[in-house]
Amino acid sequence: MEEQFDPVIVAFVCNWCTYTASDLAGTSRLGYPKNIRLIRVMCTGMVDTQYIIKAFLEGVDGVLVSGCHPGDCHYINGNFKARRRMKLLKTILPQFGIEENRLRLTWIGASDGIAFAETMQRLVDQIRELGPNPARAQQII
């Protein structure tokens, strides 16, 4: 049997919504793939572009930024700022061969434990289809 590609995905999740949803998924005993490495941040609005660039240069195969639905941001508008930064990176990175779909943005509310588990599974499937991050083979960071 061919060995299946096991992607590494870093997920920046906001404390108030998506992290809480992941907690709910856990307490509800919903499983999700071990490929996801959660990094809890206070708000998606604090995820500087360099965190994401760093993750890709270190060789991760996908990056997810996930926060509160529009209008629900604990800090009023951090998620809108995050969306602009994601737009920016989705414009820059593909120019250098890092596919746009390696970088994803979702809104998952605090009560969406089921949505969290499902989204993580679909994300892993999609990134697996894309294959390894081309930066992974580089000896320059």
Place this chain on the structure above:
Amino acid sequence: MSRTADINIKDNHIGETIGQFLKKILESDEVAAVLTPHRPAEKDMIMPRFITDPEHLQGAEPLSPAFAVNSARLVSRLTRQSPGGTIAALLRPCEIRAFVELVKLNQGSTENLIIIGTDCPGALQNADFFAFAEKHGDKATARFLETAFSDDQASAEDLQIAPACRACTQPTPEGADLAIGLFGLQPGPKIQVYAQTERGEVLLEKLGLEEAQADEKHQSAAEDLISRRSQARQEMIEQTRAATDTMEKLADYFSRCINCYNCRTACPVCYCRECVFATDVFDHEPVQYMKWAGRRGSVKMPTDTLFFHLTRMAHISTACVGCGQCANVCPSNIPLAELFISVAEQTQSAFSYQAGKSIDEQPPLAVFQEDEFQEIVGIENGS
């Protein structure tokens, strides 16, 4: 119709004529100081000089091909608080654009400032300028101007303007209070000054210059140049994209980078007081290098070069005005201007933004709208 004035060129010396015009401005009650490129007597280095005594305008070199520094940063230092008088700054179009970006980032103010912009035929990179100045001495600027406005390409044999300038499609001083028009008028007996703002109108009126008709040749010559440059720009962008369209190629592109950060220092819009790359975050423990190398077999030293440049693209490409100073100061001759101009074109068009164009338009990362970019949200889209 905005106010226009003719300035007749004395003794065929256009630089001196503009110098006299600056002197007239400085001697008026309107202006307390002038910032202009200046050549100290018997020396070849041309640098900006901040002048309050009209006599010190002797040696002003308003149209020199030297471009050692983007003066937007200097004007920002001069205007971030009230300087106690009005300053007139003679700037290239890309310096004006960079300053506009800095004002929007609260790094300067137009309140006590009159911007005098010139049509810009382009500038030389430092190394080329030094060689050129050595060869032509105090005639360097005159020699440059002889060829810069000529259609005869052969006469420009020892003159290759910087790559960023060859791809510059904004060579006229938009946003200046007073614009000095050269295109279509040079070589010739006169140049024209156009008031582009109310402040410019008032100053021009106070200087007592006779009103004139705007010469149509200026507009059409500028349009011709812009269309030639647009083509060169597209070619440059296509070549650069092809040279960097994979991570492997990008790594090659930057393989000579030594982390000197000159590009960051010279960049007029890279304005952070303390750059993250200068902090302890990048004082890695030796064991970290061992980990990096261990994971991939080896790691190119110094590290964090791609990280630095990609981060700079993310941080400033929406504000990049294409002045090319990053390339000008690179000791490893990495073609930075080409890449940053290519990336900036994409990121600015992603936000329908043009850096330096309007002082009222907010920088893309400083604002947002609630219902925009829906297509990038969710994991169902685009897969």
